[in-house]
Amino acid sequence: MSGRGGRGGRGGGRGGFNPRSGTVTIGGTELNWDLSGLEIQKGPAERFPEAPPPQAPPPTADEAKIVQHFLQVRDRIHEGPFYTILNDGMKNGLKRKASEPAPTEASLFNPFTDNQTYSAKYLKVRRRLPKLDERPYVTELFPAELRPTLDGKRGDGNVSTKRRTLGVTKVNAVSQIERMIKFEEGRTNEAEARAEEEDDEDEDEEAEQDDDKPDAIDEEDNFSAASSDSEESDDDYNAEQYFDNGEDDDIDDADPYENTYE
Amino acid sequence: MSYNQRETPILAELCTFLVEDVYGELAARVYSVLARHGRQTLAAVAKASYLNSRQIKYGLVILLQQHLVFHSGNDSQPTYYEIDWQNSYALVRLGKVTKLVEDRFGRKAANVMTNLLRLGHTRIADLKEAYFPSETESDDDSDEDIKNGIGKKRKRGNGDTNQTAMTNGVTNGGDVKPVVNGDHAHTNGGPVGEPTQDDAEDDDGEIGSVEELYEVIERLIQKGWVRTMTESQYLSPGDMHDILQQETIDQDLGGQQPTGIKDKAICHRNTLERKRNMRDKWLEVPRFSRKRPADQDYSNPTKRMKVNGANGWSSTGGAAPEDKLVIRVNPEKIAVAMRTEQLVSLVEQRLGHVTAYIYRTMLQELEANTPRCYEEYPEPPTAGDEGGDNQIDPKNLVTARDVAKKINKNFDICEGLDPNAIVSITRKGHVRSSNVLSQPIDPSSLNTDEKTRIIDKHIQLLSEDPTHFVTWHSRAGYSQWHIEFPEIAKQLIQTEIENTVSARKGTLGVKLIRALRKKGKLDERATCNAMMMSAGDIRGIVNDLTVQGIVQTQEIPKVERREAKHSLHLIWYDRQRAREKLLHDTYKGMVRILQRIQFEREKVQPLLSKAERSDVVGNEEKWLSKGELDALRKWKEVQEKLSLQLFREDDLVATLRDFHGPLVSV
Numbered sequence: 001m002s003g004r005g006g007r008g009g010r011g012g013g014r015g016g017f018n019p020r021s022g023t024v025t026i027g028g029t030e031l032n033w034d035l036s037g038l039e040i041q042k043g044p045a046e047r048f049p050e051a052p053p054p055q056a057p058p059p060t061a062d063e064a065k066i067v068q069h070f071l072q073v074r075d076r077i078h079e080g081p082f083y084t085i086l087n088d089g090m091k092n093g094l095k096r097k098a099s100e101p102a103p104t105e106a107s108l109f110n111p112f113t114d115n116q117t118y119s120a121k122y123l124k125v126r127r128r129l130p131k132l133d134e135r136p137y138v139t140e141l142f143p144a145e146l147r148p149t150l151d152g153k154r155g156d157g158n159v160s161t162k163r164r165t166l167g168v169t170k171v172n173a174v175s176q177i178e179r180m181i182k183f184e185e186g187r188t189n190e191a192e193a194r195a196e197e198e199d200d201e202d203e204d205e206e207a208e209q210d211d212d213k214p215d216a217i218d219e220e221d222n223f224s225a226a227s228s229d230s231e232e233s234d235d236d237y238n239a240e241q242y243f244d245n246g247e248d249d250d251i252d253d254a255d256p257y258e259n260t261y262e
Numbered sequence: 263m264s265y266n267q268r269e270t271p272i273l274a275e276l277c278t279f280l281v282e283d284v285y286g287e288l289a290a291r292v293y294s295v296l297a298r299h300g301r302q303t304l305a306a307v308a309k310a311s312y313l314n315s316r317q318i319k320y321g322l323v324i325l326l327q328q329h330l331v332f333h334s335g336n337d338s339q340p341t342y343y344e345i346d347w348q349n350s351y352a353l354v355r356l357g358k359v360t361k362l363v364e365d366r367f368g369r370k371a372a373n374v375m376t377n378l379l380r381l382g383h384t385r386i387a388d389l390k391e392a393y394f395p396s397e398t399e400s401d402d403d404s405d406e407d408i409k410n411g412i413g414k415k416r417k418r419g420n421g422d423t424n425q426t427a428m429t430n431g432v433t434n435g436g437d438v439k440p441v442v443n444g445d446h447a448h449t450n451g452g453p454v455g456e457p458t459q460d461d462a463e464d465d466d467g468e469i470g471s472v473e474e475l476y477e478v479i480e481r482l483i484q485k486g487w488v489r490t491m492t493e494s495q496y497l498s499p500g501d502m503h504d505i506l507q508q509e510t511i512d513q514d515l516g517g518q519q520p521t522g523i524k525d526k527a528i529c530h531r532n533t534l535e536r537k538r539n540m541r542d543k544w545l546e547v548p549r550f551s552r553k554r555p556a557d558q559d560y561s562n563p564t565k566r567m568k569v570n571g572a573n574g575w576s577s578t579g580g581a582a583p584e585d586k587l588v589i590r591v592n593p594e595k596i597a598v599a600m601r602t603e604q605l606v607s608l609v610e611q612r613l614g615h616v617t618a619y620i621y622r623t624m625l626q627e628l629e630a631n632t633p634r635c636y637e638e639y640p641e642p643p644t645a646g647d648e649g650g651d652n653q654i655d656p657k658n659l660v661t662a663r664d665v666a667k668k669i670n671k672n673f674d675i676c677e678g679l680d681p682n683a684i685v686s687i688t689r690k691g692h693v694r695s696s697n698v699l700s701q702p703i704d705p706s707s708l709n710t711d712e713k714t715r716i717i718d719k720h721i722q723l724l725s726e727d728p729t730h731f732v733t734w735h736s737r738a739g740y741s742q743w744h745i746e747f748p749e750i751a752k753q754l755i756q757t758e759i760e761n762t763v764s765a766r767k768g769t770l771g772v773k774l775i776r777a778l779r780k781k782g783k784l785d786e787r788a789t790c791n792a793m794m795m796s797a798g799d800i801r802g803i804v805n806d807l808t809v810q811g812i813v814q815t816q817e818i819p820k821v822e823r824r825e826a827k828h829s830l831h832l833i834w835y836d837r838q839r840a841r842e843k844l845l846h847d848t849y850k851g852m853v854r855i856l857q858r859i860q861f862e863r864e865k866v867q868p869l870l871s872k873a874e875r876s877d878v879v880g881n882e883e884k885w886l887s888k889g890e891l892d893a894l895r896k897w898k899e900v901q902e903k904l905s906l907q908l909f910r911e912d913d914l915v916a917t918l919r920d921f922h923g924p925l926v927s928v
Contacts, residue, residue, distance in 0.1 A: 059906050062361065067905045069364075069376075070357025074284055077380055082324045084288040092278070093291030093311045094298060113868050122875040130288065130320050135381075136388045138588050141493055142326060143333050143341040145304055149319045166384060166392035168377040 080167060081131040135166050272849045274298065277350035279856040284353050285324055288313075292321030293345060296331060301344040301498070327382040329590065332498035344498040352593050354852070354912050355600075359591065362599040363487060366626065367478075370469050374478050375487065378591050383491040386479060387585035394472055479589065480550045486595050486633050489544050491588040506536040527642070534639040545592070545633055551583050594634040597920040601635055602626060604917065605750065609731060613723055614678035620720045621731060623668050624660045628745065631657040636748065636923045659735055659742045662718040666710055674705045675716050679723075687715045714740050729753055751922035752837075758917055759840050763812060770803050775812070778835035783816065785832050804833055811843040838925040845918045848911050855908045859901060866897045 023030050059067065077083060089103030096102060137150045274297035282290030295311045296302060304322070308315050322343060325331040329349045334342040356379055364372035377392075378384070469475050482488040497505065510532040511517060520529040602625040610618035669675065676684050688703055708716070718741050724731040725743070729750060732743040763771040777792045778784060789804070790797050807813040818830040863870070869890055872878060878885045886894070 056903075056907055056910070059902075063906055063909065064902075066357040066361045066909055067902050068357070069360040070905060070909070071901070073356045073360065073376055073379060076376075077284055078286070080380065082285055082289070082327075084286040086287040086291070090291070090312065092294035092298075093313055094295060095310060095312045119875065119877070122877040123871060124874040124876065128288070129317065130286075130324055132320060132323055136385070137327070138383060138385055138491070141383070141491065141496065141588070142323070144336050145341060146319055146323055146326070149323055165395070166377075166381055166388050168381075168389070168392040 081127075081134045083126075084128055084130055085126040086128055087126070272846060272853060273347060273351070274345075276849050276853045276856070277345065277347050277353075279853060279860075280353040281325075281330060281350055283856060283859075284356070285328065285330075288317060288321045289324045289330075292318055293325060293330065293350070296343055296345045297347075301342050301500070303340045303342055305340070307343065326496070329382060329495075329593075332501070333496050334501045335493060335497065342498075342501075344500070346498070349593055351915075352596065354908060355596055358600065358909065358912075359596055362596070362603070363482075366599070367481065367485070370474065371478050371482060373469065374475070374482065375591065378488065378589065383588050383590035385585065386476075386587050386589060389479075389589075390472055390475060390585065393469060393475055476550065476584075483589070484547050485630050486545060487592055488589050489592040490546075490548060491590045492544065494540060495544060495590075502537065502540070503533070506540070507533045510536060531642055534641065537639045538637075541639075542633075548584060548587055592633075597635050597916060598629055598632050600913070600916045601747070601751075601921050602629060604754070604913065605731065608729070608754075609724065609727075612727060612729075616673075616675060616678040617720045617723055619673065620665055620669065620675070620717055621724060623665050624721075624732070624743070625745070627660050627664060627668065628658060631655075635751070635921050638923065640923075654735065654744055659744050661738065661742050662714045662721055662740050663710075665717050665721075666714040669717075672706055675708075675713065675720070676703060676705050679716065679719055683719050684716060687719070688712055748922060751917075752925065754917050755841055755922065755925075756837065758914060759812070759837070759844055762844055763807065766810070767803055767806060770799075771807060774800065774803055774807065775835050778813065778833065779837075783832040783834040785830050789833065808833070812840045814839060841918055841925065845915065848914050848918065852908055852911050852915075855904050855911070859904050862897065862900050862904070866893060869893055870897070 089108050278290055278294045281293045295307050299310055332344045332346050360372050360376050363375045514532050520526045606618050606622045609621045733746050735742045735744045760772050781792050813833050814836050816832040821828045
């Protein structure tokens with residue numbers, strides 16, 4: 001294309017040479033005459049060019065702190081007496097339309113996760129009604145029709161005589177998930193430190209053996225540890241993963257026309 | 263009421279999501295009924311909802327305790343309930359409040375504030391009792407080494423009060439009582455976290471004594487962050503208006519319904535005044551019986567709290583008269599502090615961090631005297647009294663000297679200024695004729711007068727900025743300045759709108775907005791002239807911005823028959839409408855973020871419930887595999903990232919909604 005332009009722009013076309021400025025116009029862009037090393041997009045433009053979504057800037061120190069505070073306060077409220085989970089399959093508090101059937105036990109049952117296993121006795125039980133009789137109230141501020149509720153009267157009309165106190169945190173608590181992760185980080189740090197030690201001093205094998213011992217004991221009383229070692233997947237009871245979805249099949253990688261006649 | 267009481271469905275949805283996110287499903291279900299149906303009695307709620315009446319009552323108690331719902335009081339039966347959407351929206355600011363209080367008053371105050379936010383309102387006596395139980399148990403302190411509730415519950419095995427939820431409504435006291443009686447400060451979810459040794463750096467945030475607690479509370483009340491709670495604060499704006507208007511009619515108009523224009527004006531004016539008085543009464547600082555030590559300087563917000571242990575105060579034995587007081591967080595103050603933060607960060611971008619620091623000092627000086635960002639019930643202007651009363655309250659003025667007294671000695675105030683200005687103030691640092699350089703100026707050795715003048719230079723920078731962050735007032739106290747918040751707020755709003763337009767339509771969109779703002783209503787030809795562009799180039803932008811609701815259109819027929827050909831088609835830009843549209847869009851964005859968080863949580867829900875299991879808590883490294891911990895960490899990142907975006911959008915909401923009242927159109 002570049003060779004076709006010719007002196008004086010003879011023949012018109014797309015590659016036009018402009019003798020006055022000494023440039024050549026190719027594809028609507030003005031370029032220097034010397035085109036060595038220039039690569040011109042000849043093909044059509046990509047139909048769906050890659051457009052990564054705009055990313056929000058990372059949090060400043062203050063913002064990170066705000067997020068942290070929020071999660072802390074919220075987690076504390078979730079652990080408190082007012083937090084409830086109904087799990088009744090409704091989206092809001094309004095009455096169902098007549099045409100919509102009421103959610104039944106069976107329709108709410110998730111066969112993959114809701115089957116009771118032994119460890120279900122450890123599951124955190126979510127309350128479905130708030131526990132109102134745990135803290136003192138300023139009864140005068142509530143409307144009269146709600147005051148009996150505040151007393152924590154049970155169905156039989158007995159007033160609980162429990163002592164009531166507000167739950168306060170004296171120090172700023174750590175949010176729940178932070179705590180879970182901290183353990184793991186501590187563990188990896190330990191492991192790293194151990195690895196470094198090994199690198200530094202080879203004669204420290206005795207210490208290493210000591211380190212191994214607790215692990216071995218762990219394996220004995222931790223029945224799941226052995227299996228998690230042997231298999232990379234850690235959720236044996238997840239029925240959805242029992243059948244692989246074909247992602248790992250070799251056929252995908254191979255030439256699809258391998259077994260066909262050519 | 264004001265325009266921001268106007269409710270949109272999207273806002274109702276947002277508030278319901280927030281309530282659900284923070285207080286759980288029961289509260290949110292009851293809330294959603296009230297949000298959908300408006301002011302309702304208990305019976306009407308029960309009729310509109312699928313919940314049973316016991317659930318509704320429980321839900322209402324939660325909502326009332328946390329100030330998410332108004333009620334109409336006991337004077338007139340039946341009681342009506344109505345959502346308090348402003349307070350419900352403020353749930354998104356839980357983290358911000360804590361952070362702002364922590365920055366201003368230290369960690370102890372932040373701790374008290376967090377507890378107040380969690381508890382709604384409370385008597386001071388109850389709060390004291392919770393912090394410092396009057397009966398001292400000797401055995402319960404030993405095993406409280408985990409601060410979060412779950413850890414303890416696991417240790418106590420059967421004492422998990424959550425398990426009572428299984429047997430709903432049935433008394434299983436045998437299971438619960440041992441714990442609750444054993445240490446009463448220790449019921450579910452509200453344990454008294456005892457700091458452990460590894461929290462050595464944390465004991466800064468722990469409140470050590472009853473006196474200290476009172477001191478913190480008193481300080482927060484004085485600064486306007488906490489206010490006393492009265493029953494009138496439960497009145498919804500509509501109920502309050504009705505009551506006060508009736509009072510006005512009874513007292514000022516002799517019980518006659520106002521008929522004439524003049525009577526109506528009087529009625530309106532006096533009602534507004536009553537509203538202002540009532541609201542100001544809520545903020546009155548009650549007298550605290552304890553004597554304040556003489557050295558305490560309460561006018562200084564940047565000063566840290568002094569710990570004065572037991573210097574001659576009466577011991578905790580006697581009940582103080584203020585124990586009866588009921589206190590709650592003052593929601594109006596939060597917007598004031600958020601405004602300070604936003605302005606300071608804006609100054610930091612434009613003029614550098616030293617000037618921003620000085621500006622922050624000025625703003626925080628004013629914060630104590632600023633109960634709210636704008637007057638919600640302004641006095642209606644009277645005829646013939648235009649612009650005469652431009653008196654500024656001396657409490658809203660700041661001098662450079664005030665700032666000089668407040669700022670940290672070691673702070674290098676010379677940074678960010680023209681060196682020549684500093685040299686001309688200090689009269690040092692000349693290059694002599696003998697080419698000997700004198701010693702550089704040490705900012706910590708400046709005397710107060712020089713400091714004042716240097717700070718004044720910074721303030722001048724602020725006032726010369728196109729945004730006019732400060733305005734000169736008088737010469738008293740070297741130089742006295744005031745801050746025209748309404749003007750700045752308007753500019754902030756305009757900037758946000760222009761930012762949005764420029765992100766959506768590029769510079770041409772902004773050009774169009776500015777042209778329309780300057781010229782008013784234009785038809786196409788006039789728009790082309792004003793923008794010096796051809797009609798074809800403009801049309802696309804005008805169409806898009808009109809569809810997005812930022813540019814308004816109007817059609818004026820020129821002939822009797824309304825033919826398009828013979829009509830004028832005008833476009834114009836209305837700041838207030840664009841602002842409301844943008845606010846609406848922002849609410850929508852926040853709803854989407856909350857939905858996204860919910861979805862992401864559902865994805866990891868099995869893992870989360872495993873991690874919450876009582877045998878796993880505390881033994882995460884034993885029972886959770888590496889993959890599961892990675893997934894947990896990923897969920898944490900996702901949650902934080904989305905929450906961060908939520909709070910950023912909340913900042914935008916504050917700019918658009920909270921810093922300025924409704925703007926008068928065109």
